[in-house]
Amino acid sequence: xxxxxxxxxxxxxxxxxxxxxxxxxxxxxxxxxxxPLEPDADAQDAMSQxxxxxxxxxxxxxxxxxxxxxxxxxxxxxxxxxxxxxxVHDELETHSEQRxxxxxxxxxxxxxxxxxxxxxxxxxxxxxxxxxxxxEASSLxxxxxxxxxxxxxxxxxxxxxxxxxxxxxxxxxxxxxxxxGHPVPGNASFQEANTELKRFPPFVALQLDVQDRRNMQDxxxxxxxxxxxxxxxxxLEHMALFGRPLWYAYTGQDEYMIQxxxxxxxxxxxxxxxxxxxxxxxxxxxxxxxxxxVCLQNPxxxxxxxxxxxxxxxxxxxxxxETGMMDxxxxxxxxxxxxxxxxxxxxxxxxTSIQTLSQHLLEKGLIEKGRKxxxxxxxxxxxxxxxxxxxxxLRSKGLSEFAPTFTVSDFLMALYAGDHHDSIRKIPERIHKxxxxxxxxxxxxxxxxxxxxxxxxxxxxxxxxxxxLSWDQETYDLLIPVYYGTExxxxxxxxxxVITIQVKNKINATTPGEIFEEDFINVSPKxxxxxxxxxxxxxxxxxxxxxxxxxxxxxxxxxxxGVARSDRAYAPLVQVMHSQxxxxxxxxxxHSRGHDRTIFGCLEHMKAEGPSERFFASVxxxxxxxxxxxxxxxxxxxxxxxxxxxxxxQGGGASAEESEEASNIRLKGKDVEGSNRAGDFxxxxxxxxxxxxxxxxxxxxxxxG
Numbered sequence: 001x002x003x004x005x006x007x008x009x010x011x012x013x014x015x016x017x018x019x020x021x022x023x024x025x026x027x028x029x030x031x032x033x034x035x036p037l038e039p040d041a042d043a044q045d046a047m048s049q050x051x052x053x054x055x056x057x058x059x060x061x062x063x064x065x066x067x068x069x070x071x072x073x074x075x076x077x078x079x080x081x082x083x084x085x086x087x088v089h090d091e092l093e094t095h096s097e098q099r100x101x102x103x104x105x106x107x108x109x110x111x112x113x114x115x116x117x118x119x120x121x122x123x124x125x126x127x128x129x130x131x132x133x134x135x136e137a138s139s140l141x142x143x144x145x146x147x148x149x150x151x152x153x154x155x156x157x158x159x160x161x162x163x164x165x166x167x168x169x170x171x172x173x174x175x176x177x178x179x180x181g182h183p184v185p186g187n188a189s190f191q192e193a194n195t196e197l198k199r200f201p202p203f204v205a206l207q208l209d210v211q212d213r214r215n216m217q218d219x220x221x222x223x224x225x226x227x228x229x230x231x232x233x234x235x236l237e238h239m240a241l242f243g244r245p246l247w248y249a250y251t252g253q254d255e256y257m258i259q260x261x262x263x264x265x266x267x268x269x270x271x272x273x274x275x276x277x278x279x280x281x282x283x284x285x286x287x288x289x290x291x292x293x294v295c296l297q298n299p300x301x302x303x304x305x306x307x308x309x310x311x312x313x314x315x316x317x318x319x320x321x322e323t324g325m326m327d328x329x330x331x332x333x334x335x336x337x338x339x340x341x342x343x344x345x346x347x348x349x350x351x352t353s354i355q356t357l358s359q360h361l362l363e364k365g366l367i368e369k370g371r372k373x374x375x376x377x378x379x380x381x382x383x384x385x386x387x388x389x390x391x392x393x394l395r396s397k398g399l400s401e402f403a404p405t406f407t408v409s410d411f412l413m414a415l416y417a418g419d420h421h422d423s424i425r426k427i428p429e430r431i432h433k434x435x436x437x438x439x440x441x442x443x444x445x446x447x448x449x450x451x452x453x454x455x456x457x458x459x460x461x462x463x464x465x466x467x468x469l470s471w472d473q474e475t476y477d478l479l480i481p482v483y484y485g486t487e488x489x490x491x492x493x494x495x496x497x498v499i500t501i502q503v504k505n506k507i508n509a510t511t512p513g514e515i516f517e518e519d520f521i522n523v524s525p526k527x528x529x530x531x532x533x534x535x536x537x538x539x540x541x542x543x544x545x546x547x548x549x550x551x552x553x554x555x556x557x558x559x560x561x562g563v564a565r566s567d568r569a570y571a572p573l574v575q576v577m578h579s580q581x582x583x584x585x586x587x588x589x590x591h592s593r594g595h596d597r598t599i600f601g602c603l604e605h606m607k608a609e610g611p612s613e614r615f616f617a618s619v620x621x622x623x624x625x626x627x628x629x630x631x632x633x634x635x636x637x638x639x640x641x642x643x644x645x646x647x648x649x650q651g652g653g654a655s656a657e658e659s660e661e662a663s664n665i666r667l668k669g670k671d672v673e674g675s676n677r678a679g680d681f682x683x684x685x686x687x688x689x690x691x692x693x694x695x696x697x698x699x700x701x702x703x704x705g
Contacts (some may be wrong), residue, residue: 002132002160003106004064008057010113022122023129027500035249036256068105103163114167121379130169132161134473203318211248212241226458231404231487233437233462236335242463243333261339268313274343276352279304279360284312285340286357287330290378291441291468293368294328302326334464337440338402343398345390350383354611362618368583373561374468374477375506376595376619378614381478381501384415384602385438391605405435405487408499408555416592417601420574423511423524427576427588431553434482434497438466447473450546457481457496473543475515476500484552497552505562512558512577512589516545520577520589540583551588561616563593573599622698 002197009030018026033053118128134140140157141149161171207213215221232238240247249259252323265284266272283304286292294301295395305328308314311338317327344350361367371374388406391414409432414425427431442465448456460467466480478501485495504510513520519539540548547554573594579587597603603612631637635644 003068003109003674004061005132006106006109006113007064008061010109010116013113013116017654018116019119019121021120023117023120024248025120026117026120036253056432065101084362089170106160107163110164110167110169114169115580120365130167131172131173133172138175139531189494195232202319204319207585208315208333209242209243210245215241223461227490228462229483229488230435230437230483230491233464234402234404236302236338238462239334239338243331243335247333247335252671257335257341258339259337262343264313265336265339265343274346274349276349277356279356280307280312280620281343282353282356283308284314284359286353287314288340289382289440290375291330292375293330293443293444295365295368296327298323298365299364300364304361304366332440332442332463332465334366334439337464341386341389341439342436345386348607350386350606351608351611354379354615358614358618371471372477372503373559373595373616373619376561376612376616377501377503377531377559378468379615380415380595380602381480382441382601383606383608384411384600387414387602387605405437405483407433408432408436408482408694411436412590414602414605415600416574416590416605417598421594422589423572423574423576426523427555427590428553430484431555431588434484435487436482437461437464438478438480439464441466441468441478443468444470444473448479448546450549453497453498453547453550454493457498458491458493461491461496475502476546477503482555494551497550497554498547499555499557500547501557501559503562504558506560507562507564509560509563509571509591509593510558511554512579512591515558516540516579516587518579518581518583521580522575523578524572524574547585550585554586556587556589558591559595560590560593561595 013026016026016029017028021029033051034057035051037051101665117123123129124607138149143150143153147379164171212225217227228238236257237251240251240257247257247261250260262274263272266274266281267284274285283292287308294305302325305314305326307326309326313333314328315331317329319326344353356366362369383655388410390405404681412432413421414422438460442460442463444467447470456467460479460481461483466478468480469476480499480501482497482499483495484497485492502515509689511520542548571593574590574592577589577591581587592599596613597609604608632643632646637643
């Protein structure tokens with residue numbers, strides 16, 4: 001097949017005026033002839049999307065390859081070269097008139113093609129004239145798709161390719177099913193030579209966002225990109241700039257691109273469909289929406305991760321080829337995020353998908369749950385987004401009418417239950433009319449700073465993304481960019497704004513006034529009393545409030561998810577508040593207490609009330625009394641001396657305030673925030689703070705044991 005491929009490509013090159021063309025022009029022409037045709041609505045299979053040239057090329061190569069294979073198999077001169085494996089290379093390179101080399105056909109074909117390519121106008125760098133790519137190379141190691149891999153097939157091909165070493169030819173083996181362990185011989189095979197073969201470390205750093213990087217590095221193209229109106233960010237041609245170069249190859253073929261993305265998310269199974277009961281399908285779809293990460297401490301994730309990388313578009317960040325452990329990530333790819341949305345909203349697959357995620361992934365400890373319930377918060381925010389766009393799709397009789405943007409008002413009304421809409425309408429109209437476009441979440445590994453915010457908001461809007469902030473970001477956990485201009489104007493960074501979210505999972509609610517240390521007034525109906533904070537500051541601390549340089553209003557959402565239903569009768573479930581500090585930017589807050597459908601209307605809209613309860617229980621971190629006591633054995637878990645010498649005169653014991661705080665702790669609904677402040681939970685653990693005299697009988701028994 002290799003011989004016939006080279007012969008066919010050379011015939012095609014000779015049919016072109018290659019001596020007057022550059023290598024790039026030659027390659028572009030070849031790609032154009034082989035590229036898929038425009039999508040055909042009546043097409044029944046993938047064959048109808050292939051160009052006539054591509055079909056004829058593949059057929060001719062396959063037929064001629066079979067004939068060549070039969071000739072070689074019946075040739076004793078060829079078969080005899082493989083009788084003694086240690087002499088194979090010598091035999092392949094040795095020939096005479098009496099013993100002609102069966103590889104002459106391959107060598108002559110390669111020689112002719114290389115000579116022609118060297119005549120192209122820009123062939124001044126002979127080291128990069130020809131690349132031979134073996135796609136899905138793992139299939140070359142099996143005599144049949146159902147057979148076990150045969151390393152001999154790979155070794156034979158590798159030896160044949162090595163005979164091309166005198167030419168400037170690169171060979172690449174690509175596969176989504178890595179079988180590198182099969183072709184690499186063990187050390188014992190080389191004991192005679194006293195040599196130990198070592199694998200090259202796998203290269204996993206193939207770049208994403210290639211086209212976007214090219215555009216942003218070209219001054220002319222960059223100017224065009226940065227002036228694009230907001231509504232163009234929802235066009236598939238723009239979405240294709242981000243992620244793998246695969247998408248950009250299908251620009252101008254929107255329907256085919258999105259169908260291909262949906263096809264890739266289900267593992268590439270011909271004729272298959274998204275199955276909300278399949279953990280692999282659910283993990284793939286929700287990863288590209290919610291930014292899921294596997295729990296690396298659980299060895300059970302190895303199989304899940306390999307499958308996700310091999311078949312479901314997840315990418316490898318690093319890999320230990322000795323142990324097989326991989327660090328993986330879900331890249332920000334707007335095309336896949338939209339494809340996942342269509343899978344999840346089709347036939348309302350959301351509820352079953354949430355159930356599958358909870359039962360098969362979260363409850364088995366395969367997925368990172370987050371520190372405070374951020375994963376649950378991301379879920380309800382994405383559900384609200386999908387209800388806005390799906391509801392618009394229903395009004396237009398289908399998801400094909402994907403709205404370029406939607407308003408903050410539409411989003412808030414979808415997010416919160418109808419009982420709270422009157423309160424939400426008290427927010428200024430300017431905020432309500434701001435535009436949004438996020439389809440998925442991306443993670444940040446470092447805290448954001450004021451000087452980075454303008455470019456960050458711009459780039460998040462350009463790729464239709466919201467952000468899960470790093471764990472050490474003060475005040476905020478999630479960020480959604482918004483735009484205060486119109487969707488069809490030239491993009492202006494000064495019109496960018498944000499919705500920020502803090503997630504709490506305490507049984508006792510907090511308030512925006514306590515968080516920002518400034519006065520807020522309730523503007524909800526029947527709730528006009530000011531909410532006074534304990535301490536007023538003359539200015540907002542840059543570390544806690546990183547948006548001091550922003551001109552547009554800030555909308556802050558406080559999700560007190562862990563407040564028990566019985567404790568919510570003392571105040572409205574959702575309150576709208578406005579900062580009375582007079583500081584800029586203007587700060588508005590929506591404070592919700594609880595996590596069920598009485599708070600989040602999107603759960604009811606998407607028929608996800610039951611599955612969401614199981615989901616919340618799955619991400620809720622529970623601790624026993626013994627765990628709370630044993631945390632003292634991490635001697636420097638807290639830096640204060642009284643933690644190390646609790647109850648002793650030397651350490652000073654716990655303060656009265658700390659003792660009172662500890663005595664009010666209830667196991668259900670605690671906070672898991674990872675803060676270093678006294679009284680907070682750290683990494684899922686609660687510092688034990690009460691004096692020995694305050695212990696219960698149960699605690700004393702555990703201590704004595």
